Structures are given as C-alpha cells and as structure tokens.
Amino acid sequence: MQAVGPFKLIGDVNADDLMVPMATYETPLWPSVARGARVAKHAGGIRVTLIDERMTRSILLQAPHAGIAAKHLSSIESRHAEMQAIVSESSRFAKLIDTHYQVVGNLIYLRLEFHTGDASGHNMATNAADKIIPWILAEYTDLRYVSISANYCTDKKVSAVNGILGRGKYVVCECTISEKYCKRFLKTTPQALVDLHIKKDLIGSIVAGGLRTANAHVANMLLGFYLATGQDAANIVEGSQAINHAEVTPDGDLYFSTTLPNLIVGSVGNGKGLDFVRQNLELLGCADPTAEPGVNSRRLACIAAATAFCGELSLLAAQTNPGELMQAHIKLERTHKN
Amino acid sequence: MQAVGPFKLIGDVNADDLMVPMATYETPLWPSVARGARVAKHAGGIRVTLIDERMTRSILLQAPHAGIAAKHLSSIESRHAEMQAIVSESSRFAKLIDTHYQVVGNLIYLRLEFHTGDASGHNMATNAADKIIPWILAEYTDLRYVSISANYCTDKKVSAVNGILGRGKYVVCECTISEKYCKRFLKTTPQALVDLHIKKDLIGSIVAGGLRTANAHVANMLLGFYLATGQDAANIVEGSQAINHAEVTPDGDLYFSTTLPNLIVGSVGNGKGLDFVRQNLELLGCADPTAEPGVNSRRLACIAAATAFCGELSLLAAQTNPGELMQAHIKLERTHKN
Amino acid sequence: MQAVGPFKLIGDVNADDLMVPMATYETPLWPSVARGARVAKHAGGIRVTLIDERMTRSILLQAPHAGIAAKHLSSIESRHAEMQAIVSESSRFAKLIDTHYQVVGNLIYLRLEFHTGDASGHNMATNAADKIIPWILAEYTDLRYVSISANYCTDKKVSAVNGILGRGKYVVCECTISEKYCKRFLKTTPQALVDLHIKKDLIGSIVAGGLRTANAHVANMLLGFYLATGQDAANIVEGSQAINHAEVTPDGDLYFSTTLPNLIVGSVGNGKGLDFVRQNLELLGCADPTAEPGVNSRRLACIAAATAFCGELSLLAAQTNPGELMQAHIKLERTHKN
C-alpha cells in the first residue's frame, strides 16, 4: 500500500494536495496514477461531478399470469408512501426513492432503489427488501415469493441495468490539458492520445463484445483504492464498467474524461473499523463525523473516480509510444523487487 | 482470512479434506462456502474438468486499407513458426498457440494467444507481443503501430471474447446431490433450487442485460480466494462471468454445476513471494517445485472454481427460503463483530 | 403471403377464430405458426397482456463540462409542462411521458419518451425532438447541438436500453397447455419442451453472448407479420429481443410464455395505405375508425406478439424430436415448390 498524488479536485469536491492510498501487487500502478494526478493538477485539477446515487435490491415474485402481475405492479407503485414507511422501520438511513420492474411471463422482477446515507447500502437494501416482501405477499395474496434477489439488482455481476437505471454513485471526472503539459508529463500529444482512445477504448471494446465499457484498466485503480479504504472489492465488477471520452479541443488541448456510472463505495459499514482503513478515510477527508449523512461517501466516490481517471490518462499516454509500457513494467517491478 | 472446507475434488484434480483460504470482509461467506463444500463432499466430491487454458494480448495495427490488412493477416497467420521463435526468446515458458483477428475498416485487432506455464501470464504475453510487433512492422512495412493492447485481449474488462475465444483457465465444476442431502445440508429441495436458479441466474441475468453471466455471486468467492493466494484480484471482473447450470435428475437428485470459462490464476509471479501467500499455496498443494510447468496453476484454477461452485450452491439454497439470507447475515456479522 | 390460424386471444385483447396474415419466403413457417395457434386455442387461448407503450428519440447535446450538464438536466426535467406544450404543437397525438438521460464526460444523451397514438411514432418522435432542441438551445445557451439522434433511442439496433426503459409495446403472451394436448398437437411432452427451452433459449443464448434475448426465431414471425401489415420491418432488429419462459406446472402441464418488451407496430403511417395492408389490418380488426387513438395499434401489437408466441412454441416442440425439423423443411418446401 502506498499513497499517491498529489491530487487536485474541483467541482462537487474541492481538495488540493490530496494523497490517495492504493493497495496493489501491480507496483507500476502507483507511479502511473501519480503521473496522471500530477498533470491534472497542473492543468487546474480534476473536475468531479456526481450525477446520481442509489443502492438497489430486486425481488422476484410470481403471479398467476402477467395480467395480474401488471395490475398488482401498478397498484404497488402507487403505494410508495406505505412502502417507505416500512423501509423507515428497517433503518433510519434507508429511503426508497424509486422502483422499476420487468415482467417476464408470469414472473415479476421488482427493483427497489434506495438512498442509504454513507453506507454502500447492500445490507440496508436487502434488509428493507426483506421487510417489503412480507407486506407485498400479505397485500397481494395471489403473488408468491421466488427470491429476495433476482439478479435485476444486480450485485457484482456485469449488466446494462446498473448503468441505465443506476446503482451506486454516478461520477464524471474531467480535465482539459494543454498540448505542452501533455508532452511534458505524458510524453504524448492530444491527438495521439485521442486517436488511441478511440481505437482501443471505443472500437476495441466494441469488437471484444464489451457491454457499456470503454476504458483501459479502471478495474486496477478501483481494486487498489477499494482494498485501501475497506470497501467490498468485489464491486469492481460493476464499477469497472466505465466510459472514457476524449477529444482534441478547438484550441488543440486534450479534453479527457472518465465516467463511472455505477461506482459503489461507502464510508461506513463492514471493513471500515480496521485501523488502516480508518486512517485512510481520515487522510481522504471522508471520515468527518459532523458531516450530513451521505457527504463522506459522496466525497469518497469522487476521489475513487478521480483515481481511476488518473490511471486511465496515464496508461493511454504510455500506450501511444511503442515499447513504453513494457519498459515501465520491467523497470518498476525490478525497482520494487530490490 | 480463514480456511474453509473440507473440500473433496475428483476429476482433473483429486484431493480430499482440502482446506481453502479465503480473505474477505463479508464474513458470512466463510460458513456459506463451507456448507457447499460439506454437502458436495458427502455427495462424492466436486468433479473438476479443465477444458482449456491460454493467456492473450491483442495488438492494434493500422493498414492503408482493409484489402492490405486482409492480405497481411493471411500471411502473418501462415508464419506461426517464425513468431513462435520470437516468442521463445522472450520467455522459456511462453508458447504461441493460436491467433485470432478482427478487421474494422483499416484497423487490425490481432489477438495473440499463449501458454504461459504456471504464471497467469499477463506480463509474459505483453512481453511477447512487445517482441512480435517490431517483427511485424519490419516484415510488413505498410502497417503502422497503434497500440500494444487493443482491448480485444481483453484484460479486466467485461467482454464476450474472453469466453468465446478463451482467456485464462476454462474450468467446469459439477456435483450430483441427493434430495436427502439437499434437505439435510442445504435446507432445500432439488426442485426449489433448480427453479430459483432458472428464474434468477438465467432469466434474471438476461433481463438485467447481463453478458455471458448466469450466477449469483461468483465475484465474492473469487475475490476471497484471489486475495488469499496472491492473485491480481482485478481479474475477478472477467472471471466472474460464470454460468451455473442445474437440473433435477431423473432420480430426483440435484445436478448442480458452475462453469468458469475465463478464470485467471497463477501459482508464480507478482504477489506470490509474500509469506502468507506461499503458505496458502502450499496448503493447497499448488507449490510443488517438482511438478511440470502448468500443473500447479491448473490445480489452483480447479480449486478456485470449486470454491466458487460451493458459494453458488449455498447462496442459492439460502435464497429459496424467505428470510434466510437476511437472518444469516445478521447472525453471522454479529458473531464476527463480537 | 398466407393467413394462418385460427387464433384465440384472451386478456387485453379478446378474439376468436382470428386468421393472421404472414408474408414469408420460408414456407414452413405457416404450418408451424398455425400448429402453435391451434394447440393454444384448444388450451383456452393465448393470454395477451400489454405492460407498457412508448416511442423514443434521444438527442445529443454538449455542455462546457459535466457539472453544467447535470445542472441543466435537472432544470430541463423540472420543465416537463413547457416541453409538452412544444410537443403538442408538433402533433396532436404526441405526448411526452418521460425523459431519461446519460452524461458521458461533457456529453448529454437525453431520451425523450412519447405516446404516439396509433402510429409506431418514429417520425412523430423525431419531429417533436426537432422542436424541443431549439427550445433547449435557446433556454440553456451554453449547450450546443451534436445530433438529433444519439443512438440512446435506439432505433433498429440491438441494445439493452430499449428493453429496460421501453420502446414500442411491451407485450406478454402466455398459455398453459395440458400434457395431452402437448402430445397430440406438438408431438412432445411438457418436460421435454421445457428442458430444451432452458438449454437452448436460455443457456444457448447466454453462451452465444446474446443480449436480453432468449428465443428461437422470433425474428421470423415478426418479419412475416410486419411485411403483411405494412410495418417498417427493420424494427425486427429490436423487436426480436424477446424472452421465452416455460415451466412444467405442479399439475404436469406446460406453461409457456413469450415476452416482447419492445415491439414496434403502428396501425397508421407509412405503408398503411397499400390495398393489401388495409385489407389485412381490417381482417385483424385493427382498422376500426371509431376506436380511441392507440386502441388499434395496441391490438395489432398483441396479435403480432401472439404470432411470435405460436412460432416459438411450435419450433421448440419440433426440435425436441431428432430429425423432425429437417424432415418438415424438406416436405414443406417441396410441397410449395410444386
């Protein structure tokens, strides 16, 4: 584990000279992320924008037929306040914000969507669902239980639904970097990086049969950040479905962005009690006991996303130059072995 | 970290009373996997079959037009022996076994596929690609370099290509469990578990817009196993694209299987030098210095897959019973907090 | 072109002895669909349920950065009534019912969702979008136009978004068929058909890297129906992303369903003026001039879906028997050539 940086963030989080801890076996990751952070700091900082947040659990019920399913779903959706009352009893932080459903034959996939304060919210959502199910079964007696989790949530599995309907924090990171800084820090040009991004992140992911994914190695940065901050790192499966977008601006600068539509983090919950985790959360300014619920975890999400952004920017720059990637690996892994 | 079991494996790996280490913050995972292992052991053991193994790196080149791309690709594919000679110089373990490509306009996505001995092989494949690129550029002078990695590999990103063309080990785990054992150990019936599997793993994943994925939480087991055995845990992104298949046999028993078509593990390489990792690899019988190259890592892959199998079997069983999942979480997390 | 049946529908459409016209070169399709219709009629009819309906067009705008995008989107969503007023001017049938968006870097993908009366609504939605864009650009002067269609609609292309957020009619068809009728009409058993459905429609589609698709050949039936009723047949691309669900009931009967979450049809618009189209719409009872707007097209959607259901049921039954499929093709194509 090592803290890398310094990061400068602007937008929904304002921070300067932030050092970000990452735990990894892949040692070249540290200098790579640090390089991205450095050039972005010189360019004015990484703009972070939080678009949405929610945690979900889908339940699975069976109706006598789809006609009854449709009728009951319509009724259930109209009784939001009653369901919220049930959810409130399960946790003072959980708030039901929306529902979505799919009907397949006589099966109902009902996706319950919550705000969960500073927790990533898996257990809070499961617990709330566990209370809502008996209520539904009592109110609509011709429905029967199939499962408390229907994979339409979906947890730790690749999907399109988490990006389209939302799960976790939806964070966009952006920075515009001059050609001069591109050359000095990243050893590349705006045009070369954009060109590679299009052919690798976009077209390469499409031919690979990717799904809502267009990045180089977001999973690496999320894993390092998650392990250092006590997150359930299995959430990198969905979190890594991130989309880069880059272009050369009319002024010849590099606009680079990484969008993480379903980034799951929490500043409280399982794993957060460990000493190193607590220290890391404090280092990041995400353990403020006086903050409103949700503020710490939103800040944490923005920092996680910015870390991914830096790693993407730096690796893409490296791959524009033949041989650079392998040389960096050889040099850095030798250094760390010594 | 805790070692769970005991596991009994048959088929391509034969082992009994194997204890498997898993590192996780999600403490209910341990007893859940252990329950799956226990019932499978009573049922005769988990049959593991290794279908395929390879590590890949795709390179990205640009031709003047697709006609030239097609002509050169045809030529390159015919010169397998020359490329293998180059690969051999990069590593004594790396062996080029196959190539596949896609042409998009004038772009070439050339996927190089290797055997890499006991290593997971990321660096070995990158290194080999780094040697092959200059050779191609010298032999086919109208091609130009775009990237050493084209996302058609694909590394740590969701895709269809890794399942269809292979990346990592392709392992199938199976077991047939009598109705009696289902009831005794899993508190469910074969019919109830199969019914849930179909509606959740299969249909639920399809409506979620999943891609080559049909499981409940394979990512959790892989993460725990990877952290305990010094793997690069970011590979759970692709590894978790696993497919369960279950049915009630003519005799009324439960046939249950978990297929992991792209499971990336290595018994040597980065992270394997740490003391706890070494001990865990020895515990698993995957650090035999006298074994042929590849034997240790294939065994490791089979054990990783069996761990995923047990977690799947146990969680699906739990979800057939309303309320059981949440009660288990509450009880076990309380226990571990005390 | 041939009219096949007779169909019996119950639920959201009630009809008996309905003959359905289909135009196809694949002549075995007619008797196959007719067989499905016949067995379903004997079993009490096909229950059709319409879950949702909407037509969409997504527009693409660019903001200075994501922070401004988020702020403006929040404002735009709050001004639903103003947008509806603009939409009303573009058409008396178009009604804006919802919006959804994605932000990628500084790009805005804004999905406008409409009710469009009896028209499939492509042009109506495009026209409405064409009016909304200038209003947005005038009200939010730092946004700029990129495209009137952003592929987040999405029209005639495979996607997950059309199933998850809806596009066209969402129709479920169901029928429960006794074992006796399965054997008599379909030459198979409930268990054999369900078994095949699971291994082919569900698992087979998953290993093929399918996306929100689990059927055998829905595209065939939709094409035949679309050509006969003057639809834009290119919409079979998205319409064919249909999901079958089948199970053996506790009584040993076959429950079979086909769910079409994004089935695009219209009873008015381009192509509907041709004589044979008009006759076919009248034959189907979908040209009632006294009906409320939307009634004719909803009926048409339910019949289209029922046609797909019958073809699925019949083909799956045929494939349970080795050799039957090929023999049917040989026999029927010879007949039609004579």
Place this chain on the structure above:
Amino acid sequence: MQAVGPFKLIGDVNADDLMVPMATYETPLWPSVARGARVAKHAGGIRVTLIDERMTRSILLQAPHAGIAAKHLSSIESRHAEMQAIVSESSRFAKLIDTHYQVVGNLIYLRLEFHTGDASGHNMATNAADKIIPWILAEYTDLRYVSISANYCTDKKVSAVNGILGRGKYVVCECTISEKYCKRFLKTTPQALVDLHIKKDLIGSIVAGGLRTANAHVANMLLGFYLATGQDAANIVEGSQAINHAEVTPDGDLYFSTTLPNLIVGSVGNGKGLDFVRQNLELLGCADPTAEPGVNSRRLACIAAATAFCGELSLLAAQTNPGELMQAHIKLERTHKN
C-alpha cells in the same frame, strides 16, 4: 422498389455505374443512399474487402459429465475428415471448415462451420448437422441428443458469437473523401462527420447497452436490399450489427468505413426464383451461371455492404446539420405521396 446509384466498387469487386435495387416504405432512403453512392463514386469508388465467409449450425448434446464431454470433443475435433465425408453426402456444395464448442456443466454446444457455395446456407448447414448428429451419437454412445440448434449458431438473434467466430460474409467497405466533396455532396465537413460518428455511433451505442454494434441505421439498407434480392430478411437482425469507423486523414480528408462482420446473403435458394428477384440479381451481375460456386454470392455480399455504407455516410452527414433530417423526411415523403 427503386434502383439507386450509380455505385462504383473497387477491391474484391470491381464495378462501375451499378444501380442497386432497394424495396422500402421509407422513401427518403433512396435519395439518401444515392447521395452516398454519388460522393463515393466521385472519390474513386467504395473499396470492398471480403475477409471471411461461413455458415453455421450449432448442435446441443449432453454428456454424463464435463470430463467425458471434454474427452469426446477432443476426439470429435480430430476426426474432421470423417465428418467432412458425411457432410459431402448431404450436399455437394457443403464443406465443413471448422468447429468451435462451449461446455456448460455437462452440456455441449458444438458449432459446425461450413462453406456453402452460393447459398446463404441455412438449410445446407441444418441438413449437414442432421447427418452429423446420428454419427456422433453412434460413435460416442454416452452422449445424448438435446437439440439440432443450440442458439450458439446463432440464427437471426443478436449475439457476440457471430461477429467473433463468423457467420455469413465478413465485408469491409471504405472510401476516402476530400473535404471539397464532403462539402459539395454531403453538406458537411470531415471533422463534423467524424465528431458525430464518435459521439453517436460509438459512445451512443455503448451507453445504450449495444453489443458489437456501432452504426446509425444499417438495418434499413439491408432490409431494402434483402427484399429486392429475395433474401430471408430476418437475417438483418445479425447483419445489422455493423461497425462504422471514420477519421480525418492527415490531409484533412474524410476516411469512412462500414464493417459488416456477419452479413448473410445468397444468390441461390428460397425466394430466388421470383421474376423480380432474378432480374435484380442479373442487374447486379450476381446471376452469372458460368461463375465458380461462391463468386455470385460474394459479389452480392459486397454490393449489399456497399449499400449499407452509402446509407450510413449520408445519414450521418445529414445529422451533423440541425433540422436537416426532419426537413428531408417531410419533403421526400410528401413528394412520394403525390
């Protein structure tokens, strides 16, 4: 139906002043495709490259367990010549060129891949599979039949497998167009068109949860072409999974390409005996009775692809200009109604 053009093709097909028939209700399609053809002709013609061709059928078998499945598959793959002998008896044109498989639990998805002469080859492949199955069941007596079609083929359904392993013809179309011609014919600039392509075709398709698709409306052109040339138009489902790639060249020109990796066409077979179809095939030069088997259908595939290319180029150009799309629709549909 109308013939549009003139087309000029170079590369694997050389033709000039070719008129291409298209049948559609969407009348603006004709002038749109014609505009694309015209500008490409002025720019030197559309370069067409045929990368691959094959037709597939996957069969579904069940083994006692995956270990036996793996063993038998290894044996089956080694007996290519024996299988080819069987295939030869089923048709003098069918040639088994490759096999691929997936094992899921104890299930075998075996994809048989054929050359099929000038036919699209669905029936030829099914017929060959129908002969291979009894041979496999006789040689490997512990395998049992599940289905003659396993959805791993996959026919008329969205998938990743058809693009990655191939099905139908794999055709690339390319053209480099000067800025002057872009402005004169397409009313746009290379930069504007490339910019739109990236944000709509690439990123828009990714956020929509698309799968191996990056185009605007390829389905429209394929449908029109298929209906005019007697193809089974349901194959537009897979054929429309096409990928555009465009960039501004160092000289400031527009490089534009459309890649269709799984385009299914035939110049013989069902539907080809109709008078208008025969005339159209002759018009296109795809009914040459003296040509080697496969030549006519490969030419047909290249022309179909070029038609899609022209429609893509023209529509993208139109969408770069606010309002142009809707105005064109209004103007052209009014014209055709008069």
